[in-house]
Amino acid sequence: MNAWMRAARTGVSALRLAWERLESGVAFNPLSSALMADPYPIYARLRAKDPVHRLRLVNGWLLTRYEDVDLVLRDYRRFSNNMADSTSHRTGLITLLDYDPPDHTRLRSLVSQAFTPRAIRRLQPRVSALADDLVRQAAREGSEFDLMATVAYPLPVRVIAEVLGVPASDLGLFERWSNQIALNVEPIVSDAGVERIRQAGRELEEYFEVILRDRRRNPREDMISALLAAEDAGDRLSHRELIMTLILLLVAGNETTRNLIGNGMLALLEHPEQFERLRRRPEQMESAIDELLRFDPPVQLDSRTALTDGEFGGRRIRKGQILITSIGAANRDPAAFERPDALDIGRSGKSHLSFGRGIHYCLGASLAVREAKAAFTSILRRFPTLRLAAAPTRRKQAVLRGLAELRVRTDAAPS
Ligand code: HEM
Structure with a gap:
């Protein structure tokens, strides 16, 4: 059980939150229903009253200013990704996301070799065809349907399955594993949840072992074969790292891209x-997708551990303390964006922090943007009068912000 969970379980959370409020006039409860429904007014209060906010549910701090979030994400020398109390350490699914240099540098350079811009560009026609196909099928459901189930859920899984080179017939399995393992980045996971993630990890590992055996004998033009070549090239990529990288690639892009499509369409x-x-x-x-990413980011919170004692934003940060960087809050900081709460698809100026910053900057950013572009283009073309059919339902997660259901209505004859 990690510190967030312990605090919530032992019933001390209400007391600790009251303590936080007493100290600074505000409190941050990552699981409150108000935060899930609309975090932005809460972030605005935190940013205005206490931008480097001492958390009392965990031994750490919450940062809500653009400048601070940007700085902490970039400064890997002072702030580490290797967090002892993280869910990934509890599940044992340790990936690129958990490494610091020099291991991070070595592993990232190998993965980037397989994830080249050229490889992603080559996928564009396939991504567009997959999106068109799903949108066409959605149209067959009638004048009302759920955009999450018909487009946002299946598109990223199908795309990554093709990138990695796994058979389409295994998509159902992939989706189930991916949904379980996505929780590996959530800070608050029960012991039963950790066991479910571990189990999905074990199943996925066994699954990849079979595919790897096949690709060793019959290499193809896919990412698994490219990573295998890196493993075979010497001792630079261990077998465990290879498996963990495949798992990361499968899950890192699914729920995130799904939430970009869902949150973006809702906005x-x-x-x-x-x-x-x-x-x-x-x-x-392109600029619309950037704005949608800024406006309601799929990844709301990122985090680091302080490697040394030091001062930050006028507060004393101790070695080992957690810094939770709120991407959602930073993206609405009035010091960085004019009229930050307005959605303006033609906005220019500072870039959002939704794909992170620095050495851990999202490796799949351009793939995710291509998928969203294909989905939005196809949806807007086919359903020019689309509107909400019901209030959307949200998933209850602190880090990954997204919808469970987005029911929409259209009265135009599908073209
Ligand atoms: C809208 C969709 C996406 C969002 C919002 C997103 C967000 C992020 C963020 C914030 C990070 C940085 C984490 C940190 O600072 O510790 C990250 C890292 C990463 N993302 Fe994404 N991501 C998306 C899609 C994808 C896709 C499609 C893939 C691959 C298929 C992917 C693969 C990765 C990987 C491998 C890393 C780790 C990079 C490293 O540690 O060096 N992501 N992503």
């Missing part, structure tokens, strides 16, 4: 003038 549907603007000016798609 457009709640701002019909922006929906219409994008429909009429599809050439604004």
Whole structure:
């Protein structure tokens, strides 16, 4: 059980949150329903009253200013990704995300070799075809359907399965494993949850072993074969690291990209003038996706551990303390963005922090953007009068913010 969970379980959380509020006038409860429903007013209060906020549920701090989040994510010498109390250490699924240099540098350079911009560019027609296909199938469901189940859930799993080179017939299995293991990045997971993640990890590991045996004998033009070549090239990539990297690639892009499609479509549907603007000016798609990523980021919280005692934002940070960097709050910081709570698909200026910063900057960023672009293009083209059919339902998670269901209605005849 980790510290967040212990605090919640032992019933001391209410007391500790009261203590936080007494100290600074604000408190941060990562599992509160108010935060799940709409975190941005809560972030705004924290940023205004106590931007480097002492957390009392864990031994750490919450950062909500753009400048601070940007700095901590970049400064790997002072702030480590290797966090002893993290869910990944409890499950044993340790990946690139948990490493610091020099291991991180070695592993990332190997994975990047297989994940080249050229390889991703080559995928574009396939990604568009997959998105079109799903949107066409959604249209067959009638005038009302769930955009999450029809497009946002299946698209990223199908794309990554093709990138890695796993058979389409195993997609169902993949989706189940991926959903379980995505929780590996959540800070608050029960012991039973940790066991479920471990079990999914074991099953996925066995599954990949079979595929690896096949690719060793019959290499193909896919990422698994490219990573195998790196493993065979010497002692630079251990077998365990190879397996963990495959697991990371499978899960890192699924729930995140799904949430970009879901949160992004919801933001457009709640701002019909922006929906219409994008429909009429599809050439604004790239900047629209950046804005949707800024506005409601799929990854809300990132974190680091302080490697040394030091001062930060006027507060004394001790070695070993956790720094929770709120990407969601940083992206709405008025010091970085004009009218930060407005959705403006033509916005320019500072870039959002939704893919992180520095050495851990998201390896799949351009793939995720391509997938979202394909999905939005296809949805807007086919459903020009799309609107919400019901209030959406949210998943209850602290780090990955997304929807369980997004029911929409369209009255135009599908083209
Ligand atoms: C909208 C979709 C996505 C979002 C919002 C997102 C967000 C992030 C963030 C915030 C990080 C940095 C974590 C840190 O600072 O510790 C990250 C890292 C990473 N992401 Fe993504 N991601 C997305 C899609 C993808 C996709 C599609 C893939 C691959 C298929 C992917 C693979 C990775 C990997 C491998 C890392 C680790 C990089 C490293 O530690 O050096 N992500 N992502």
